[in-house]
Amino acid sequence: MADPGNRERGLRAAISNPRVSEKAKQRDREILEQEFGEQVETSPSTTHSSDTKKASTEESIPEKSSSFRASQTYGRRKTRSSSSGDLETSAPSASMSSTVDDSSIDGKDRGNVVRGLKAAITNPHVSEKAKERDRKKLQEMGEQVE
Template sequence: MDSTSDQKDLGNVIRGHKANLHNPNTSQEAKKHSKEVLEELGIETSGFVSEISGPDVNIEGKNPGNVAGGYKATLHNPNVSEKAKERAQEKLEEMGAK
């Protein structure tokens, strides 16, 4: 597979997981999985998954470096809203990450 195809496939994966988070017929377990996949890809999910994670995301059992990396990626992503960037910055400060 060439890199163009890989990028299109990744785009489809991202769109599928985002759709899953908005689908009222999807289980909470499936939504949690989609949220985790998107965050591993550095995509901010706090704007549309509050019903899953609540206002304070619990990182227990997760690699704090990966979580911080996701928030840092959010800060540098030009496609992320300023509100999401502010939240990511707050979370990094709460974690003590630089």
């Protein structure tokens, strides 16, 4: 059987978790009282006030916009503006890609690109149209296509 200490810690964690329903928290409080003889006070984050619930939920959920902005700048270089000192985002220049050695494609490892294309060709969930496009890319790269 599981360690009683682990069960107790799990119940306490659920009670303090803002994403757990009040019904589940109440059940966990009752279990703690019955099995472990402990009284757990209702914390401000577990009260029935809609304002408190809203505030605790807002604090615990990270904003999606920050990760979305990071993905929008993928493949771009950040440079400092000479006049304002602010960061500017610019697309990679052709000269940057020409300085990269022959083992990379658009900054990606050539071997990984080849493996990915071959994996897509053998994947039953990939459409025939996409498989044909990948076969063509492999031929252009000088790779043997099955």
